[in-house]
Amino acid sequence: MKLSQSFVKTLRDAPKDETAKSAKFLVRAGFVHKELAGVYTFLPLGLITLKKIENIIREEMNALGSPEIQMTALQNPAPWQATKRWESERMDIWFKTELSAGGELGLGPTHEEPGTAMMKDYIKSYKDLPASFYQFQTKFRNxxxxxxxxxxxxxxxxxxxxxxxxxQAAHDEFYHKVERAYKNVYDRVGLGDCTFETFASGGAFSKYSHEFQTILDVGEDTIYYNHDKSVVLNEEVLNDEILADLGVKRDELESCQAAEVGNIFSLGYKFSEPLDLSFSDKDGKKQLVYMGSYGIGVSRVMGVIAEKFADDKGLVWPETVAPFKYYLVAIGEKAGKLAAEWESKYSDLFLYDDRANRPGEKFADSELMGLPFRIVISDKTLDNDSLEQTNRKTGETKLLTIKDFLGILTHV
Amino acid sequence: MKLSQSFVKTLRDAPKDETAKSAKFLVRAGFVHKELAGVYTFLPLGLITLKKIENIIREEMNALGSPEIQMTALQNPAPWQATKRWESERMDIWFKTELSAGGELGLGPTHEEPGTAMMKDYIKSYKDLPASFYQFQTKFRNxxxxxxxxxxxxxxxxxxxxxxxxxQAAHDEFYHKVERAYKNVYDRVGLGDCTFETFASGGAFSKYSHEFQTILDVGEDTIYYNHDKSVVLNEEVLNDEILADLGVKRDELESCQAAEVGNIFSLGYKFSEPLDLSFSDKDGKKQLVYMGSYGIGVSRVMGVIAEKFADDKGLVWPETVAPFKYYLVAIGEKAGKLAAEWESKYSDLFLYDDRANRPGEKFADSELMGLPFRIVISDKTLDNDSLEQTNRKTGETKLLTIKDFLGILTHV
Structure with a gap:
């Protein structure tokens, strides 16, 4: 992409009410635009980054054999009333609205209820099971x-x-597959080394749920772990019974701050019972469906990656989620022609800074935006058949021959 | 895709309150699930279809050089108050909601206001223009x-x-490019022959806007056209002044029903003036930005395609938007093995009906779902090195040799 194609400009200042480092840089680098507190537009670079994370998750969900669908934001109260989650006292993050034709609606904060209700149309017999679906969908939480x-x-x-x-046995098997798929996701987006599956509080039908927590100074959660991090648990389950159950002692545990980047839940009959989602078993007997739910906040993961890796100069994206691999700066006319050529040939790899700005401004913006590598070509480097490549994370700069670089490109 | 991978089953009946033919078939064929009146979940086949239409539109928008972003549903009242479109008396399709922290929010029915307000951060000088952006985003209309x-x-x-x-001159140039891009979209999704650009009512800054109207018996609009359809206009502009302006006489015009599938608007200063979106011109003088807006309802286009081409047996999708090109039925063990092989090799082309149902049921479902071609292989046809291909639209069936068919596949 040519930077001039986008209307976005980097900004010197972030909104005054932004306190998170990632938020300041994401706004200043032009990845997002703040509409109001907790509501952000994704600008071109931000949207590409978000879609890269989305696609990694999609590939892992497809590998589970689960089909993709897209449910709705507007929520019919009926199934939520059946599970007693409609009242704001029970679910305190509802946004509600009114139909002009009459009647209250909600904006979906999650989708267990409509998903369960919908499946009543498709699950009748044991032959219809197992079933699953996933979606990428906008949630609203007040x-x-x-x-x-x-x-x-x-x-x-x-x-x-x-x-x-x-x-439950069939459920458990699928649940473990999802655990592995989630680990693949965090590995692939660059958070694998610092993300742990934790024991978290369960519900009516299981002792635990599991969360995936990324170690992060400004994370909202406190997690506890033993010396080799083979047991990691959330604060809410830090009690004597659970510690005995997990075979760890309180004084063996250290703690740190972390941000939740995913959760998986054995729901059991929590939703199928009140909504009467059942099937006929082999003997024609009616049985309730055993359910699970599994969430990853895609934009949240993007925020955690931004927060985790940013340094004092700006964002630092792992290669797998960076909107482009290379930030391309050309100095001089001949270099500009070559840069335009590369961008047009490998438009998914290069963000070509074709603006009229001074090189120093381009270098600063490249650090703010955080693409993995900055490539500088000038009429002078080209005379020596070379270019300068700087690693955003390490700051290391090296000279490459044009031929070697093009060789790398064609192997990407 | 294997049909058994999806939890969806075709249904004998559509919801009783569905009156549109397309809606009945889309529900029965398992493309959508109705949540409440006017609110639909997109099921696996429906979502693939929607994404195919989305991608055609995306390619045409990208060809305009416009970057993609994603704005938000939740709307800050401020910019809407500035343009006097916040009050429900002025904009009667608002869904509104309340922040628990205090304050009213709206759910975006369109995005002129937040788009204009956002651009105040990025447009300062004539050097920042022209600019544009597009998005695929969920709208809410009450x-x-x-x-x-x-x-x-x-x-x-x-x-x-x-x-x-x-x-305006710079705007007009872009506006005409969008007109051509829109025509490309309707051509590519299969609506080109029956979709016309119509004169529609303008606004404060232009005599006309333009709509794209697809001729459709159950369409909500009435359009008027001359003998060669070189002049087509909406009912709301059917008056003597406009007719004189367009050089047509009332008694030359015929009328028909049509469904609006897109609109393009010269907004002029309608939004930039109240929101003060301005730039410094070459002489350092402050000027208002001249704006345009251009919409296509993606799910609406899918509905119009479904309604337009469905016959009494079910849906009939144009090849470019069909979720898969081939509905594959295998009869017998050898045929089943080959079908599974083809599906795994060309999973984007084949919907393989691997269910245990009887062939007759599969044939009926294939007609309901409306993929362009049904392919039947049986142990018997394979003995003759052939398969049976049925065109969903014409009903024409022909025998092809396996070799010829595979030759077609590899050229897709």
Missing amino acids: ELRAKSGIMRTREFLMKDLYSFNVD | ELRAKSGIMRTREFLMKDLYSFNVD
Whole structure:
């Protein structure tokens, strides 16, 4: 992409009410635009980054054999009333609205209820199971405070997956597959080394749920872990019974701050019972469907990556999620022609800074935007058949021959 | 895709309150699930179809050089108050909601206001113009009635594009490019022959806007056209002044029903003036930005295609938007093995009906779902090195040799 194609300019200042480092840089670098507290527009570079994360998650969900669908924001109260989650006292993050034709509606904060209700049309017999589906869909949560940039917002993109099985044994098997798929996701987006599956509080049908927590200084959660991090747990389950159950002692545990980047839940019959989602088993007997739900906040993951890796100069994106691999700066006319050629040939790899700005401004913007490598070609380097490549993360600069660089490009 | 991978089953009956033919078939064929009147979940086949239409539109918008962004549903009242479109008396399709932290919000029915307000951060000088952006984003409109299936809904996917220019001349040039891009879109999704650009009512800054109207018996609009359809106009501009202006006489015009599938608007200063979106011109003088907006309802286009081409047996998709090109039925064990092989090799081309159902049921479902071609292989046809291909639209069936068919596949 040519930078001049985008209307976005980097900004010297972030909105005064942004406190998170990632939010300040994401706004200043032109990845997002703040509409109001906890509500952000994704600008061209931000949207490409978000879609890269989305596609990694999509590939892992497809590998589970789960089909993709897209449910709705507007929510019919009926299924939520059946599970007693319609009242704001029970679910305090509802946004509600009114139909002009009459009747109250909600904006979906999650989709267990409509998903369960919908499956009544498609699940009748044990032959219809197992079943699952996932979606990328915008959720709405009426958070009282929203001050962590895109890490906690009132409107955000979430991947949610729901599973439907004949019994707990079949459910458990799928649940473990999802655990592995989630680990693949965090590995692939660059958070693998610092993200742990934690024991979190369960519900009516299971002792635990699991969360995926990324170690992060400004994370909202405190997690506890033993020396080799083989047992990691959330604060809410730090009690004697659970510690005994997990075979760890309190004084063996250290703690740190972390940000939740995903959760997986064995729901059991929590939703299928009140909504009467059942099937006929092999003997023709009616049985309730055993359910699970599995969420990843896609825009939240993007925020956590931004927060985790940013340094004092700006954002630092892992290569797999960076909107482009190379930030291309050309100095001089001959270099400009070559840069335009490369950009047009490999438009997914290069962000070509074709603006009239001074090189120093371009270098500063390249550090603010955080693409993995900055490539500088000038009429002078070209005379020596070379270019200068700077690694954003390490700051290391090296000279490459044009031929070697083009060789790398064609192997990407 | 294997049909058994999806939890969806075709249904014998559509919801009783569905009156549109397309809606009945889309529900019965398992493309959408109705959540409430005017609110639909897109199921696996429906979502693939929607994304195919989205991608055609995306390619045409990218060809305009416009970058893609994604704005938000939640709307800050301020810019809407400035343009006097916040009050429900002025804009009667608002869904409104309340922040728990205090303050009213709206759900975006369109995005001129936030788009204009956002550009105040990025447009300062004539050097920043021209600018434009587009998005695919969910809109909310509190329609009093919603009974045309996905052709008119309360929550729908829209592509909206906004343009920003120094003056009307620069704007007009871009506007004509968008006109051509829109024509390409309708051609590519299969509506080209029956979609016309019409004169529609303008606004404060232009005599006309333009709509794209697809001729459709159950369309909500009446359009008027001369003998060679070189002049087509909406009912609201059917008056003596306009007729004289367009050089046509009333008694030369015929009329028909049509469905609007897109609109393009010269906004002039309608939004930039109240929101003070301005730039410094070459002489350092402050000038207002000249704007345009351009919309296509993506899910609406899908509904119009469904309505336009469906016959009494079910849906009939043009090849460019069909979720898969081939509906594959295998009879016998050897045929089943080959079908599974083809599906795994060309998973984007084949919907393989691997269910245990009887062939007759599969044939009926293939007609309901409306993929362009049904391919039947049986152990018997394979003995003759052949397969049976049926064109969904014409009903024509022919025998092809396996070799010829595979030759076609590899050229797709």
